[in-house]
Amino acid sequence: MKLTGAQILLEGLKREGVEVVFGYPGGAVLNVYDEIFKENFKHILVRHEQGAVHAADGYARSSGKVGVCLVTSGPGGTNTVTGIATAYMDSVPLVVFSGQVPTPLIGNDAFQEADIVGITRSCTKHNYLVKDVKELPRIIGEAFYIAKSGRPGPVLVDLPKDVMLDSGNVSFPENVSVRGYHPTYEGHSYQIERALQLIYKAKRPIIYAGGGVILSNASKELTDFTKILNFPITMTLMGLGAFPVTEPLALGMLGMHGTFSANMAISESDLVIAIGARFDDRVTGKIEEFAPHARIIHIDIDPTSISKNIKVDIPIVGDCKRVLTVLLKEMEGHEDETERVKGRVAPWLEQIEKWRNKHALAYELEDAIKPQYVVEKIGELTGGNAIIATEVGQNQMWAAQFYKFTKPRTFLTSGGLGTMGYGLPAAIGAQVAHPDATVIDIAGDGSIQMNIQEMATAVQYNLPVNIVILNNSYLGMVRQWQELFFDRRYAYTCMENIAPDFVKLAEAYGALGFRVEKMKEVVPTLKKAFKAKRPAIIDVVVEKFEGVYPMVPAGASLKQMLLV
Amino acid sequence: MRHTLSVLVENEFGVLSRVASLFSARGFNIESLCVAETLDPSLSLMTIVTRGDEMIMEQITKQLNKLINVIKVTDLSEKKFVDRELVLVKVKATKTNRAEILRIVDIFRGKVVDVSLKTLSIEITGDDGKISAMIELLRPLGIREIVRTGKIAMLRAVK
Ligand SMILES: Cc1ncc(C[n+]2csc(CCOP(=O)(O)OP(=O)(O)O)c2C)c(N)n1
Ligand SMILES: [Mg+2]
Numbered sequence: 203m204k205l206t207g208a209q210i211l212l213e214g215l216k217r218e219g220v221e222v223v224f225g226y227p228g229g230a231v232l233n234v235y236d237e238i239f240k241e242n243f244k245h246i247l248v249r250h251e252q253g254a255v256h257a258a259d260g261y262a263r264s265s266g267k268v269g270v271c272l273v274t275s276g277p278g279g280t281n282t283v284t285g286i287a288t289a290y291m292d293s294v295p296l297v298v299f300s301g302q303v304p305t306p307l308i309g310n311d312a313f314q315e316a317d318i319v320g321i322t323r324s325c326t327k328h329n330y331l332v333k334d335v336k337e338l339p340r341i342i343g344e345a346f347y348i349a350k351s352g353r354p355g356p357v358l359v360d361l362p363k364d365v366m367l368d369s370g371n372v373s374f375p376e377n378v379s380v381r382g383y384h385p386t387y388e389g390h391s392y393q394i395e396r397a398l399q400l401i402y403k404a405k406r407p408i409i410y411a412g413g414g415v416i417l418s419n420a421s422k423e424l425t426d427f428t429k430i431l432n433f434p435i436t437m438t439l440m441g442l443g444a445f446p447v448t449e450p451l452a453l454g455m456l457g458m459h460g461t462f463s464a465n466m467a468i469s470e471s472d473l474v475i476a477i478g479a480r481f482d483d484r485v486t487g488k489i490e491e492f493a494p495h496a497r498i499i500h501i502d503i504d505p506t507s508i509s510k511n512i513k514v515d516i517p518i519v520g521d522c523k524r525v526l527t528v529l530l531k532e533m534e535g536h537e538d539e540t541e542r543v544k545g546r547v548a549p550w551l552e553q554i555e556k557w558r559n560k561h562a563l564a565y566e567l568e569d570a571i572k573p574q575y576v577v578e579k580i581g582e583l584t585g586g587n588a589i590i591a592t593e594v595g596q597n598q599m600w601a602a603q604f605y606k607f608t609k610p611r612t613f614l615t616s617g618g619l620g621t622m623g624y625g626l627p628a629a630i631g632a633q634v635a636h637p638d639a640t641v642i643d644i645a646g647d648g649s650i651q652m653n654i655q656e657m658a659t660a661v662q663y664n665l666p667v668n669i670v671i672l673n674n675s676y677l678g679m680v681r682q683w684q685e686l687f688f689d690r691r692y693a694y695t696c697m698e699n700i701a702p703d704f705v706k707l708a709e710a711y712g713a714l715g716f717r718v719e720k721m722k723e724v725v726p727t728l729k730k731a732f733k734a735k736r737p738a739i740i741d742v743v744v745e746k747f748e749g750v751y752p753m754v755p756a757g758a759s760l761k762q763m764l765l766v
Numbered sequence: 767m768r769h770t771l772s773v774l775v776e777n778e779f780g781v782l783s784r785v786a787s788l789f790s791a792r793g794f795n796i797e798s799l800c801v802a803e804t805l806d807p808s809l810s811l812m813t814i815v816t817r818g819d820e821m822i823m824e825q826i827t828k829q830l831n832k833l834i835n836v837i838k839v840t841d842l843s844e845k846k847f848v849d850r851e852l853v854l855v856k857v858k859a860t861k862t863n864r865a866e867i868l869r870i871v872d873i874f875r876g877k878v879v880d881v882s883l884k885t886l887s888i889e890i891t892g893d894d895g896k897i898s899a900m901i902e903l904l905r906p907l908g909i910r911e912i913v914r915t916g917k918i919a920m921l922r923a924v925k
Contacts, residue, residue: 323784324791328834331780348834382776382837506828509821 203373207335207366208237211299214342215243217374220270222246222261222634224254228274229314230301233366238272246634246663249655251278253627255285255356256653259294260628263614264589265635266419268295268350275301276314279360280321284621286356287325291618292440293417295354297345304364305333319360327355335368340375347378352385353504354417385503389520394528397475397499397516402539404473406495406550407433410456413440413617414478414502414522421445421610423526424477430533432544434554436464438479439602440617446608448586453554454563457485458754459599462561465752465760467554468493476500478522481511482618491759501525561752561765563603570745571721573597573672577604579725580642580670583732588640589614591629593649594622595679597672599750601644623652626669630656633665640668640732647673647701657711660737668731669739671704674746682749686764704741714738768797769823770849770919773812773830774838777803781835785812788833794818794826798851798916809837813849813918842919849919852891854879855901858908859886867907874900885910 205213211234215223222244227235238245248254251273258269269289273282279300289296303312319331328348330341345357401407415424421444428435428451435445436456445452456464465487468474474496479485486492489511500507500514501522508517518525533540565574577600580588586606591614592598598615607613614632616624625643633641643650650671660667675698684692708715714736718727724742731738752763775781782801789796797815804811816826823841830839842849857867864886871878871888874896880887890900894917901912 319780320783323780324787380834383834504832506825506832510825513821 204369204371206233206369207338207361208233210335210338210372211342211361211366212237212241212243214339214374215270218268218342218346220268223270223272224248224257224261224631225272226251226254226274226278228278228301230275230278230303230363231272231361231366233363234272234299234301234361246630246659248627249658250653251281252285252623253630253653253656253659255282255289255296255298256624256627257631257634257656257659258296259285259289260591260614260631261635262294262296262631263628264611264632266611267635268297268346269631271296271298273298273300274314275303275318276316279316279318283321283325284619286322286358288616288619288621288624289356290325290327292413292616293354294356295349296356297349298356298358300358300360302331302360302362305362306364308362318358322358325356326358329358329360331360332362332365335365335370336372338365339372343375343378344380348380348383352383353414386505386519387503387521387524389501389518389525389528391528393516393518394525394532397518398529398532400473400497400499400516401431401475402536402543404543405546406471407431407473407475407547408467408471409433409435410438410468410474410476410479411435411441411444412438412477412479415441415444416478416610418478418503418522419610420478420523420526423523423530426530427526430530430540432547432551433475434467434551436460436468438482438485438617439615441479442602442613443607443610447606448608453558455602456760457482458487458756459603459750459752460754460760461558461563462752462763462765463554463557465754465763466557468496469759469761470553471496474498476502476514477526478502480507483511486511487754487758487760487762491761565748568745569721571718571724571742573600573674573742573744573748574604575721576670576672576724576742576744577601577644579728580644581605583725583728584640584642588612588642589629589632589636591615591625591632591641591643593625593643593645594620595646595649595677596674596682596748596750597644597646597649597678599679600672603750605644622646622649626650626653626667627656627659629667629669630660630665633660633667634663641666643667643669645669645671646678647671647675647697647704648677650704651702654707657708657713657737657739661712665737666735667737670728671739671741672744673701673704673741674744674748675701676746679750685747685749686753686755704739708739711737716740718742767819767843768815768817769841769843770847770917771814771816771827771830772840772842772919772921773814773836774804775810775812776835776837777808777810778835781810784833784835785814785830788829789816792825792829794822798914800916800918813916815917840921842921846922847919848922849893849917850891851893851897851917852889852915853897853901854887854889854913855904855909856885856887856911857904858910859884863907867904870900870903876900
């Protein structure tokens with residue numbers, strides 16, 4: 203079959219089951235866009251290439267499918283870098299197709315040329331420059347395979363214009379095999395056996411679950427494992443939703459803004475079972491004092507995550523779902539041991555209960571609207587059934603603390619890179635994947651301005667995302683650090699009186715705009731906005747100086763929490 | 767501790783830069799790096815000399831393995847291996863010390879590869895010990911320039 207490069211690309215997308223491409227056109231990808239047009243392939247036109255990548259990312263995180271982007275050369279490519287780095291840090295499967303100048307011009311500083319393969323080398327799982335149209339089918343297959351297998355991640359494919367115009371007789375290979383890439387899925391049985399022995403000996407165990415559980419669709423296995431053993435469980439920011447936080451065994455998030463009970467429990471534990479988590483510095487605090495009395499079992503598909511920051515006793519390289527399945531199977535024959543360990547752990551659970559009661563997550567109601575209250579009400583009004591995206595800062599941490607996540611793939615947040623401007627486009631991508639879901643971006647007044655242009659995308663495609671701005675007139679999280687560590691010198695963090703009128707802004711884009719200034723308006727306005735099923739901004743004027751607590755100062759040990 | 771890694775990679779453009787940027791991005795150090803095609807032209811072999819404690823070496827090995835184009839990583843330092851480096855040294859040669867230089871070259875089984883009125887250029891191949899011994903002997907005579915290939919290494923056959 204003789205096809206042009208552009209036709210091969212479209213054929214490849216169909217073969218990979220791609221439903222939608224998020225993109226932005228330009229000179230280098232005109233041919234590809236022409237093909238998209240002729241084929242009537244579903245394409246969402248964003249307003250900035252960063253938005254395309256975050257939207258594909260939100261699509262991917264919420265659906266488990268690979269997100270796909272298409273951008274032009276030069277600035278089109280460089281605009282994707284923050285999005286790609288965001289996805290890389292959080293292991294999100296993406297394939298980004300970028301246009302490139304024709305191969306004879308590469309290296310000549312041609313118009314709109316950027317060495318995007320070089321630029322993205324350290325923030326992609328892998329990347330390709332396609333030099334010959336004949337390689338295209340293989341590379342497309344490899345790109346999708348690499349993006350979604352093993353520890354997922356973004357893959358970039360750079361497409362020179364002449365290669366897209368060129369035609370060749372091509373066939374798509376049936377199977378993909380990459381010589382130097384063989385992810386390990388099955389955990390080592392000897393290590394699993396050893397892990398089980400430690401589990402049965404534990405007195406003060408804790409399960410520490412991360413985003414890997416969600417990526418491997420292992421929530422059910424994790425839930426069974428936790429409940430059968432009756433062990434307490436804490437989750438990372440990326441792990442929220444892996445186990446219902448409403449369950450008594452769940453201690454909520456750990457780390458810098460984790461709960462008192464989670465941080466105390468991990469610090470006093472004698473066994474940490476880390477599942478799909480990577481001992482990030484925001485989680486561990488001072489690494490030397492992290493879980494000092496504990497033996498550590500670490501299950502992760504990425505061998506480089508194991509013993510990177512902390513020496514573990516039992517490494518298990520493998521897919522969380524498969525390893526947990528084997529553990530559950532092994533446990534089946536040992537009901538008596540399970541009962542014994544449950545009995546032994548009972549006093550530990552009582553201790554944890556005391557910690558939980560001593561300092562539960564809380565805030566004081568005052569005249570000014572409390573941001574935590576808004577998040578709680580969002581949770582109540584949606585019955586915890588919404589997909590929540592966040593921006594970065596206090597808004598993100600309050601969302602993590604006060605929305606009760608019970609299902610995987612319902613929390614979209616930039617955990618690793620901490621990218622302000624992630625939430626709105628991610629929400630748009632999630633809404634594309636789940637047209638009937640209630641999708642909410644819990645935003646800050648600072649962050650929302652970083653990709654506000656995507657309002658136009660939401661309106662154009664009638665994607666009814668709700669942006670709830672917790673408007674504290676500050677770059678609040680930075681202000682909080684300045685309050686605590688810089689004697690309240692609020693250097694360039696105050697946005698009072700210089701923010702746009704978000705209601706008018708929403709209206710200017712053709713969306714709905716609401717402002718909430720009084721406590722009693724919070725619930726009725728949210729209700730009205732959610733019911734309207736139209737893109738909307740709900741600008742909630744909240745207490746300016748509210749802080750996120752508990753807080754472990756950077757570099758301190760987890761027990762050194764500031765509580766108010 | 768110093769480690770010599772043998773890294774089998776796909777012979778593709780960009781692979782060297784992936785390996786090099788991995789080392790720089792993660793703050794691992796490279797003492798030397800040699801790379802050339804293997805018998806199978808689709809593969810290249812890199813010999814990398816690096817330093818690190820056990821935990822760092824574990825990370826380096828794992829991170830290299832994680833690169834899609836890397837096929838196999840062997841830490842030779844854990845095994846018996848031979849290593850060689852080729853060095854070119856240009857030494858100041860006067861009437862009086864020319865003979866001494868030639869004697870040293872002879873002892874180390876080096877080769878004179880270029881001669882001028884004022885200099886002698888010498889080629890020498892050997893392991894670390896031999897090369898540094900020769901350099902130490904030549905140094906007092908006045909080394910003008912030195913170029914080293916970096917180390918290549920190979921596992922010894924099991925006997
Ligand atoms: C792109 C980017 N630039 C800067 C930062 C540093 N930063 C982290 S939180 C924050 C403040 C965010 O302000 P806002 O969106 O209003 O959220 P709030 O903390 O007030 O809820 C800043 C500037 C960042 N995370 N991302
Ligand atoms: Mg703010």
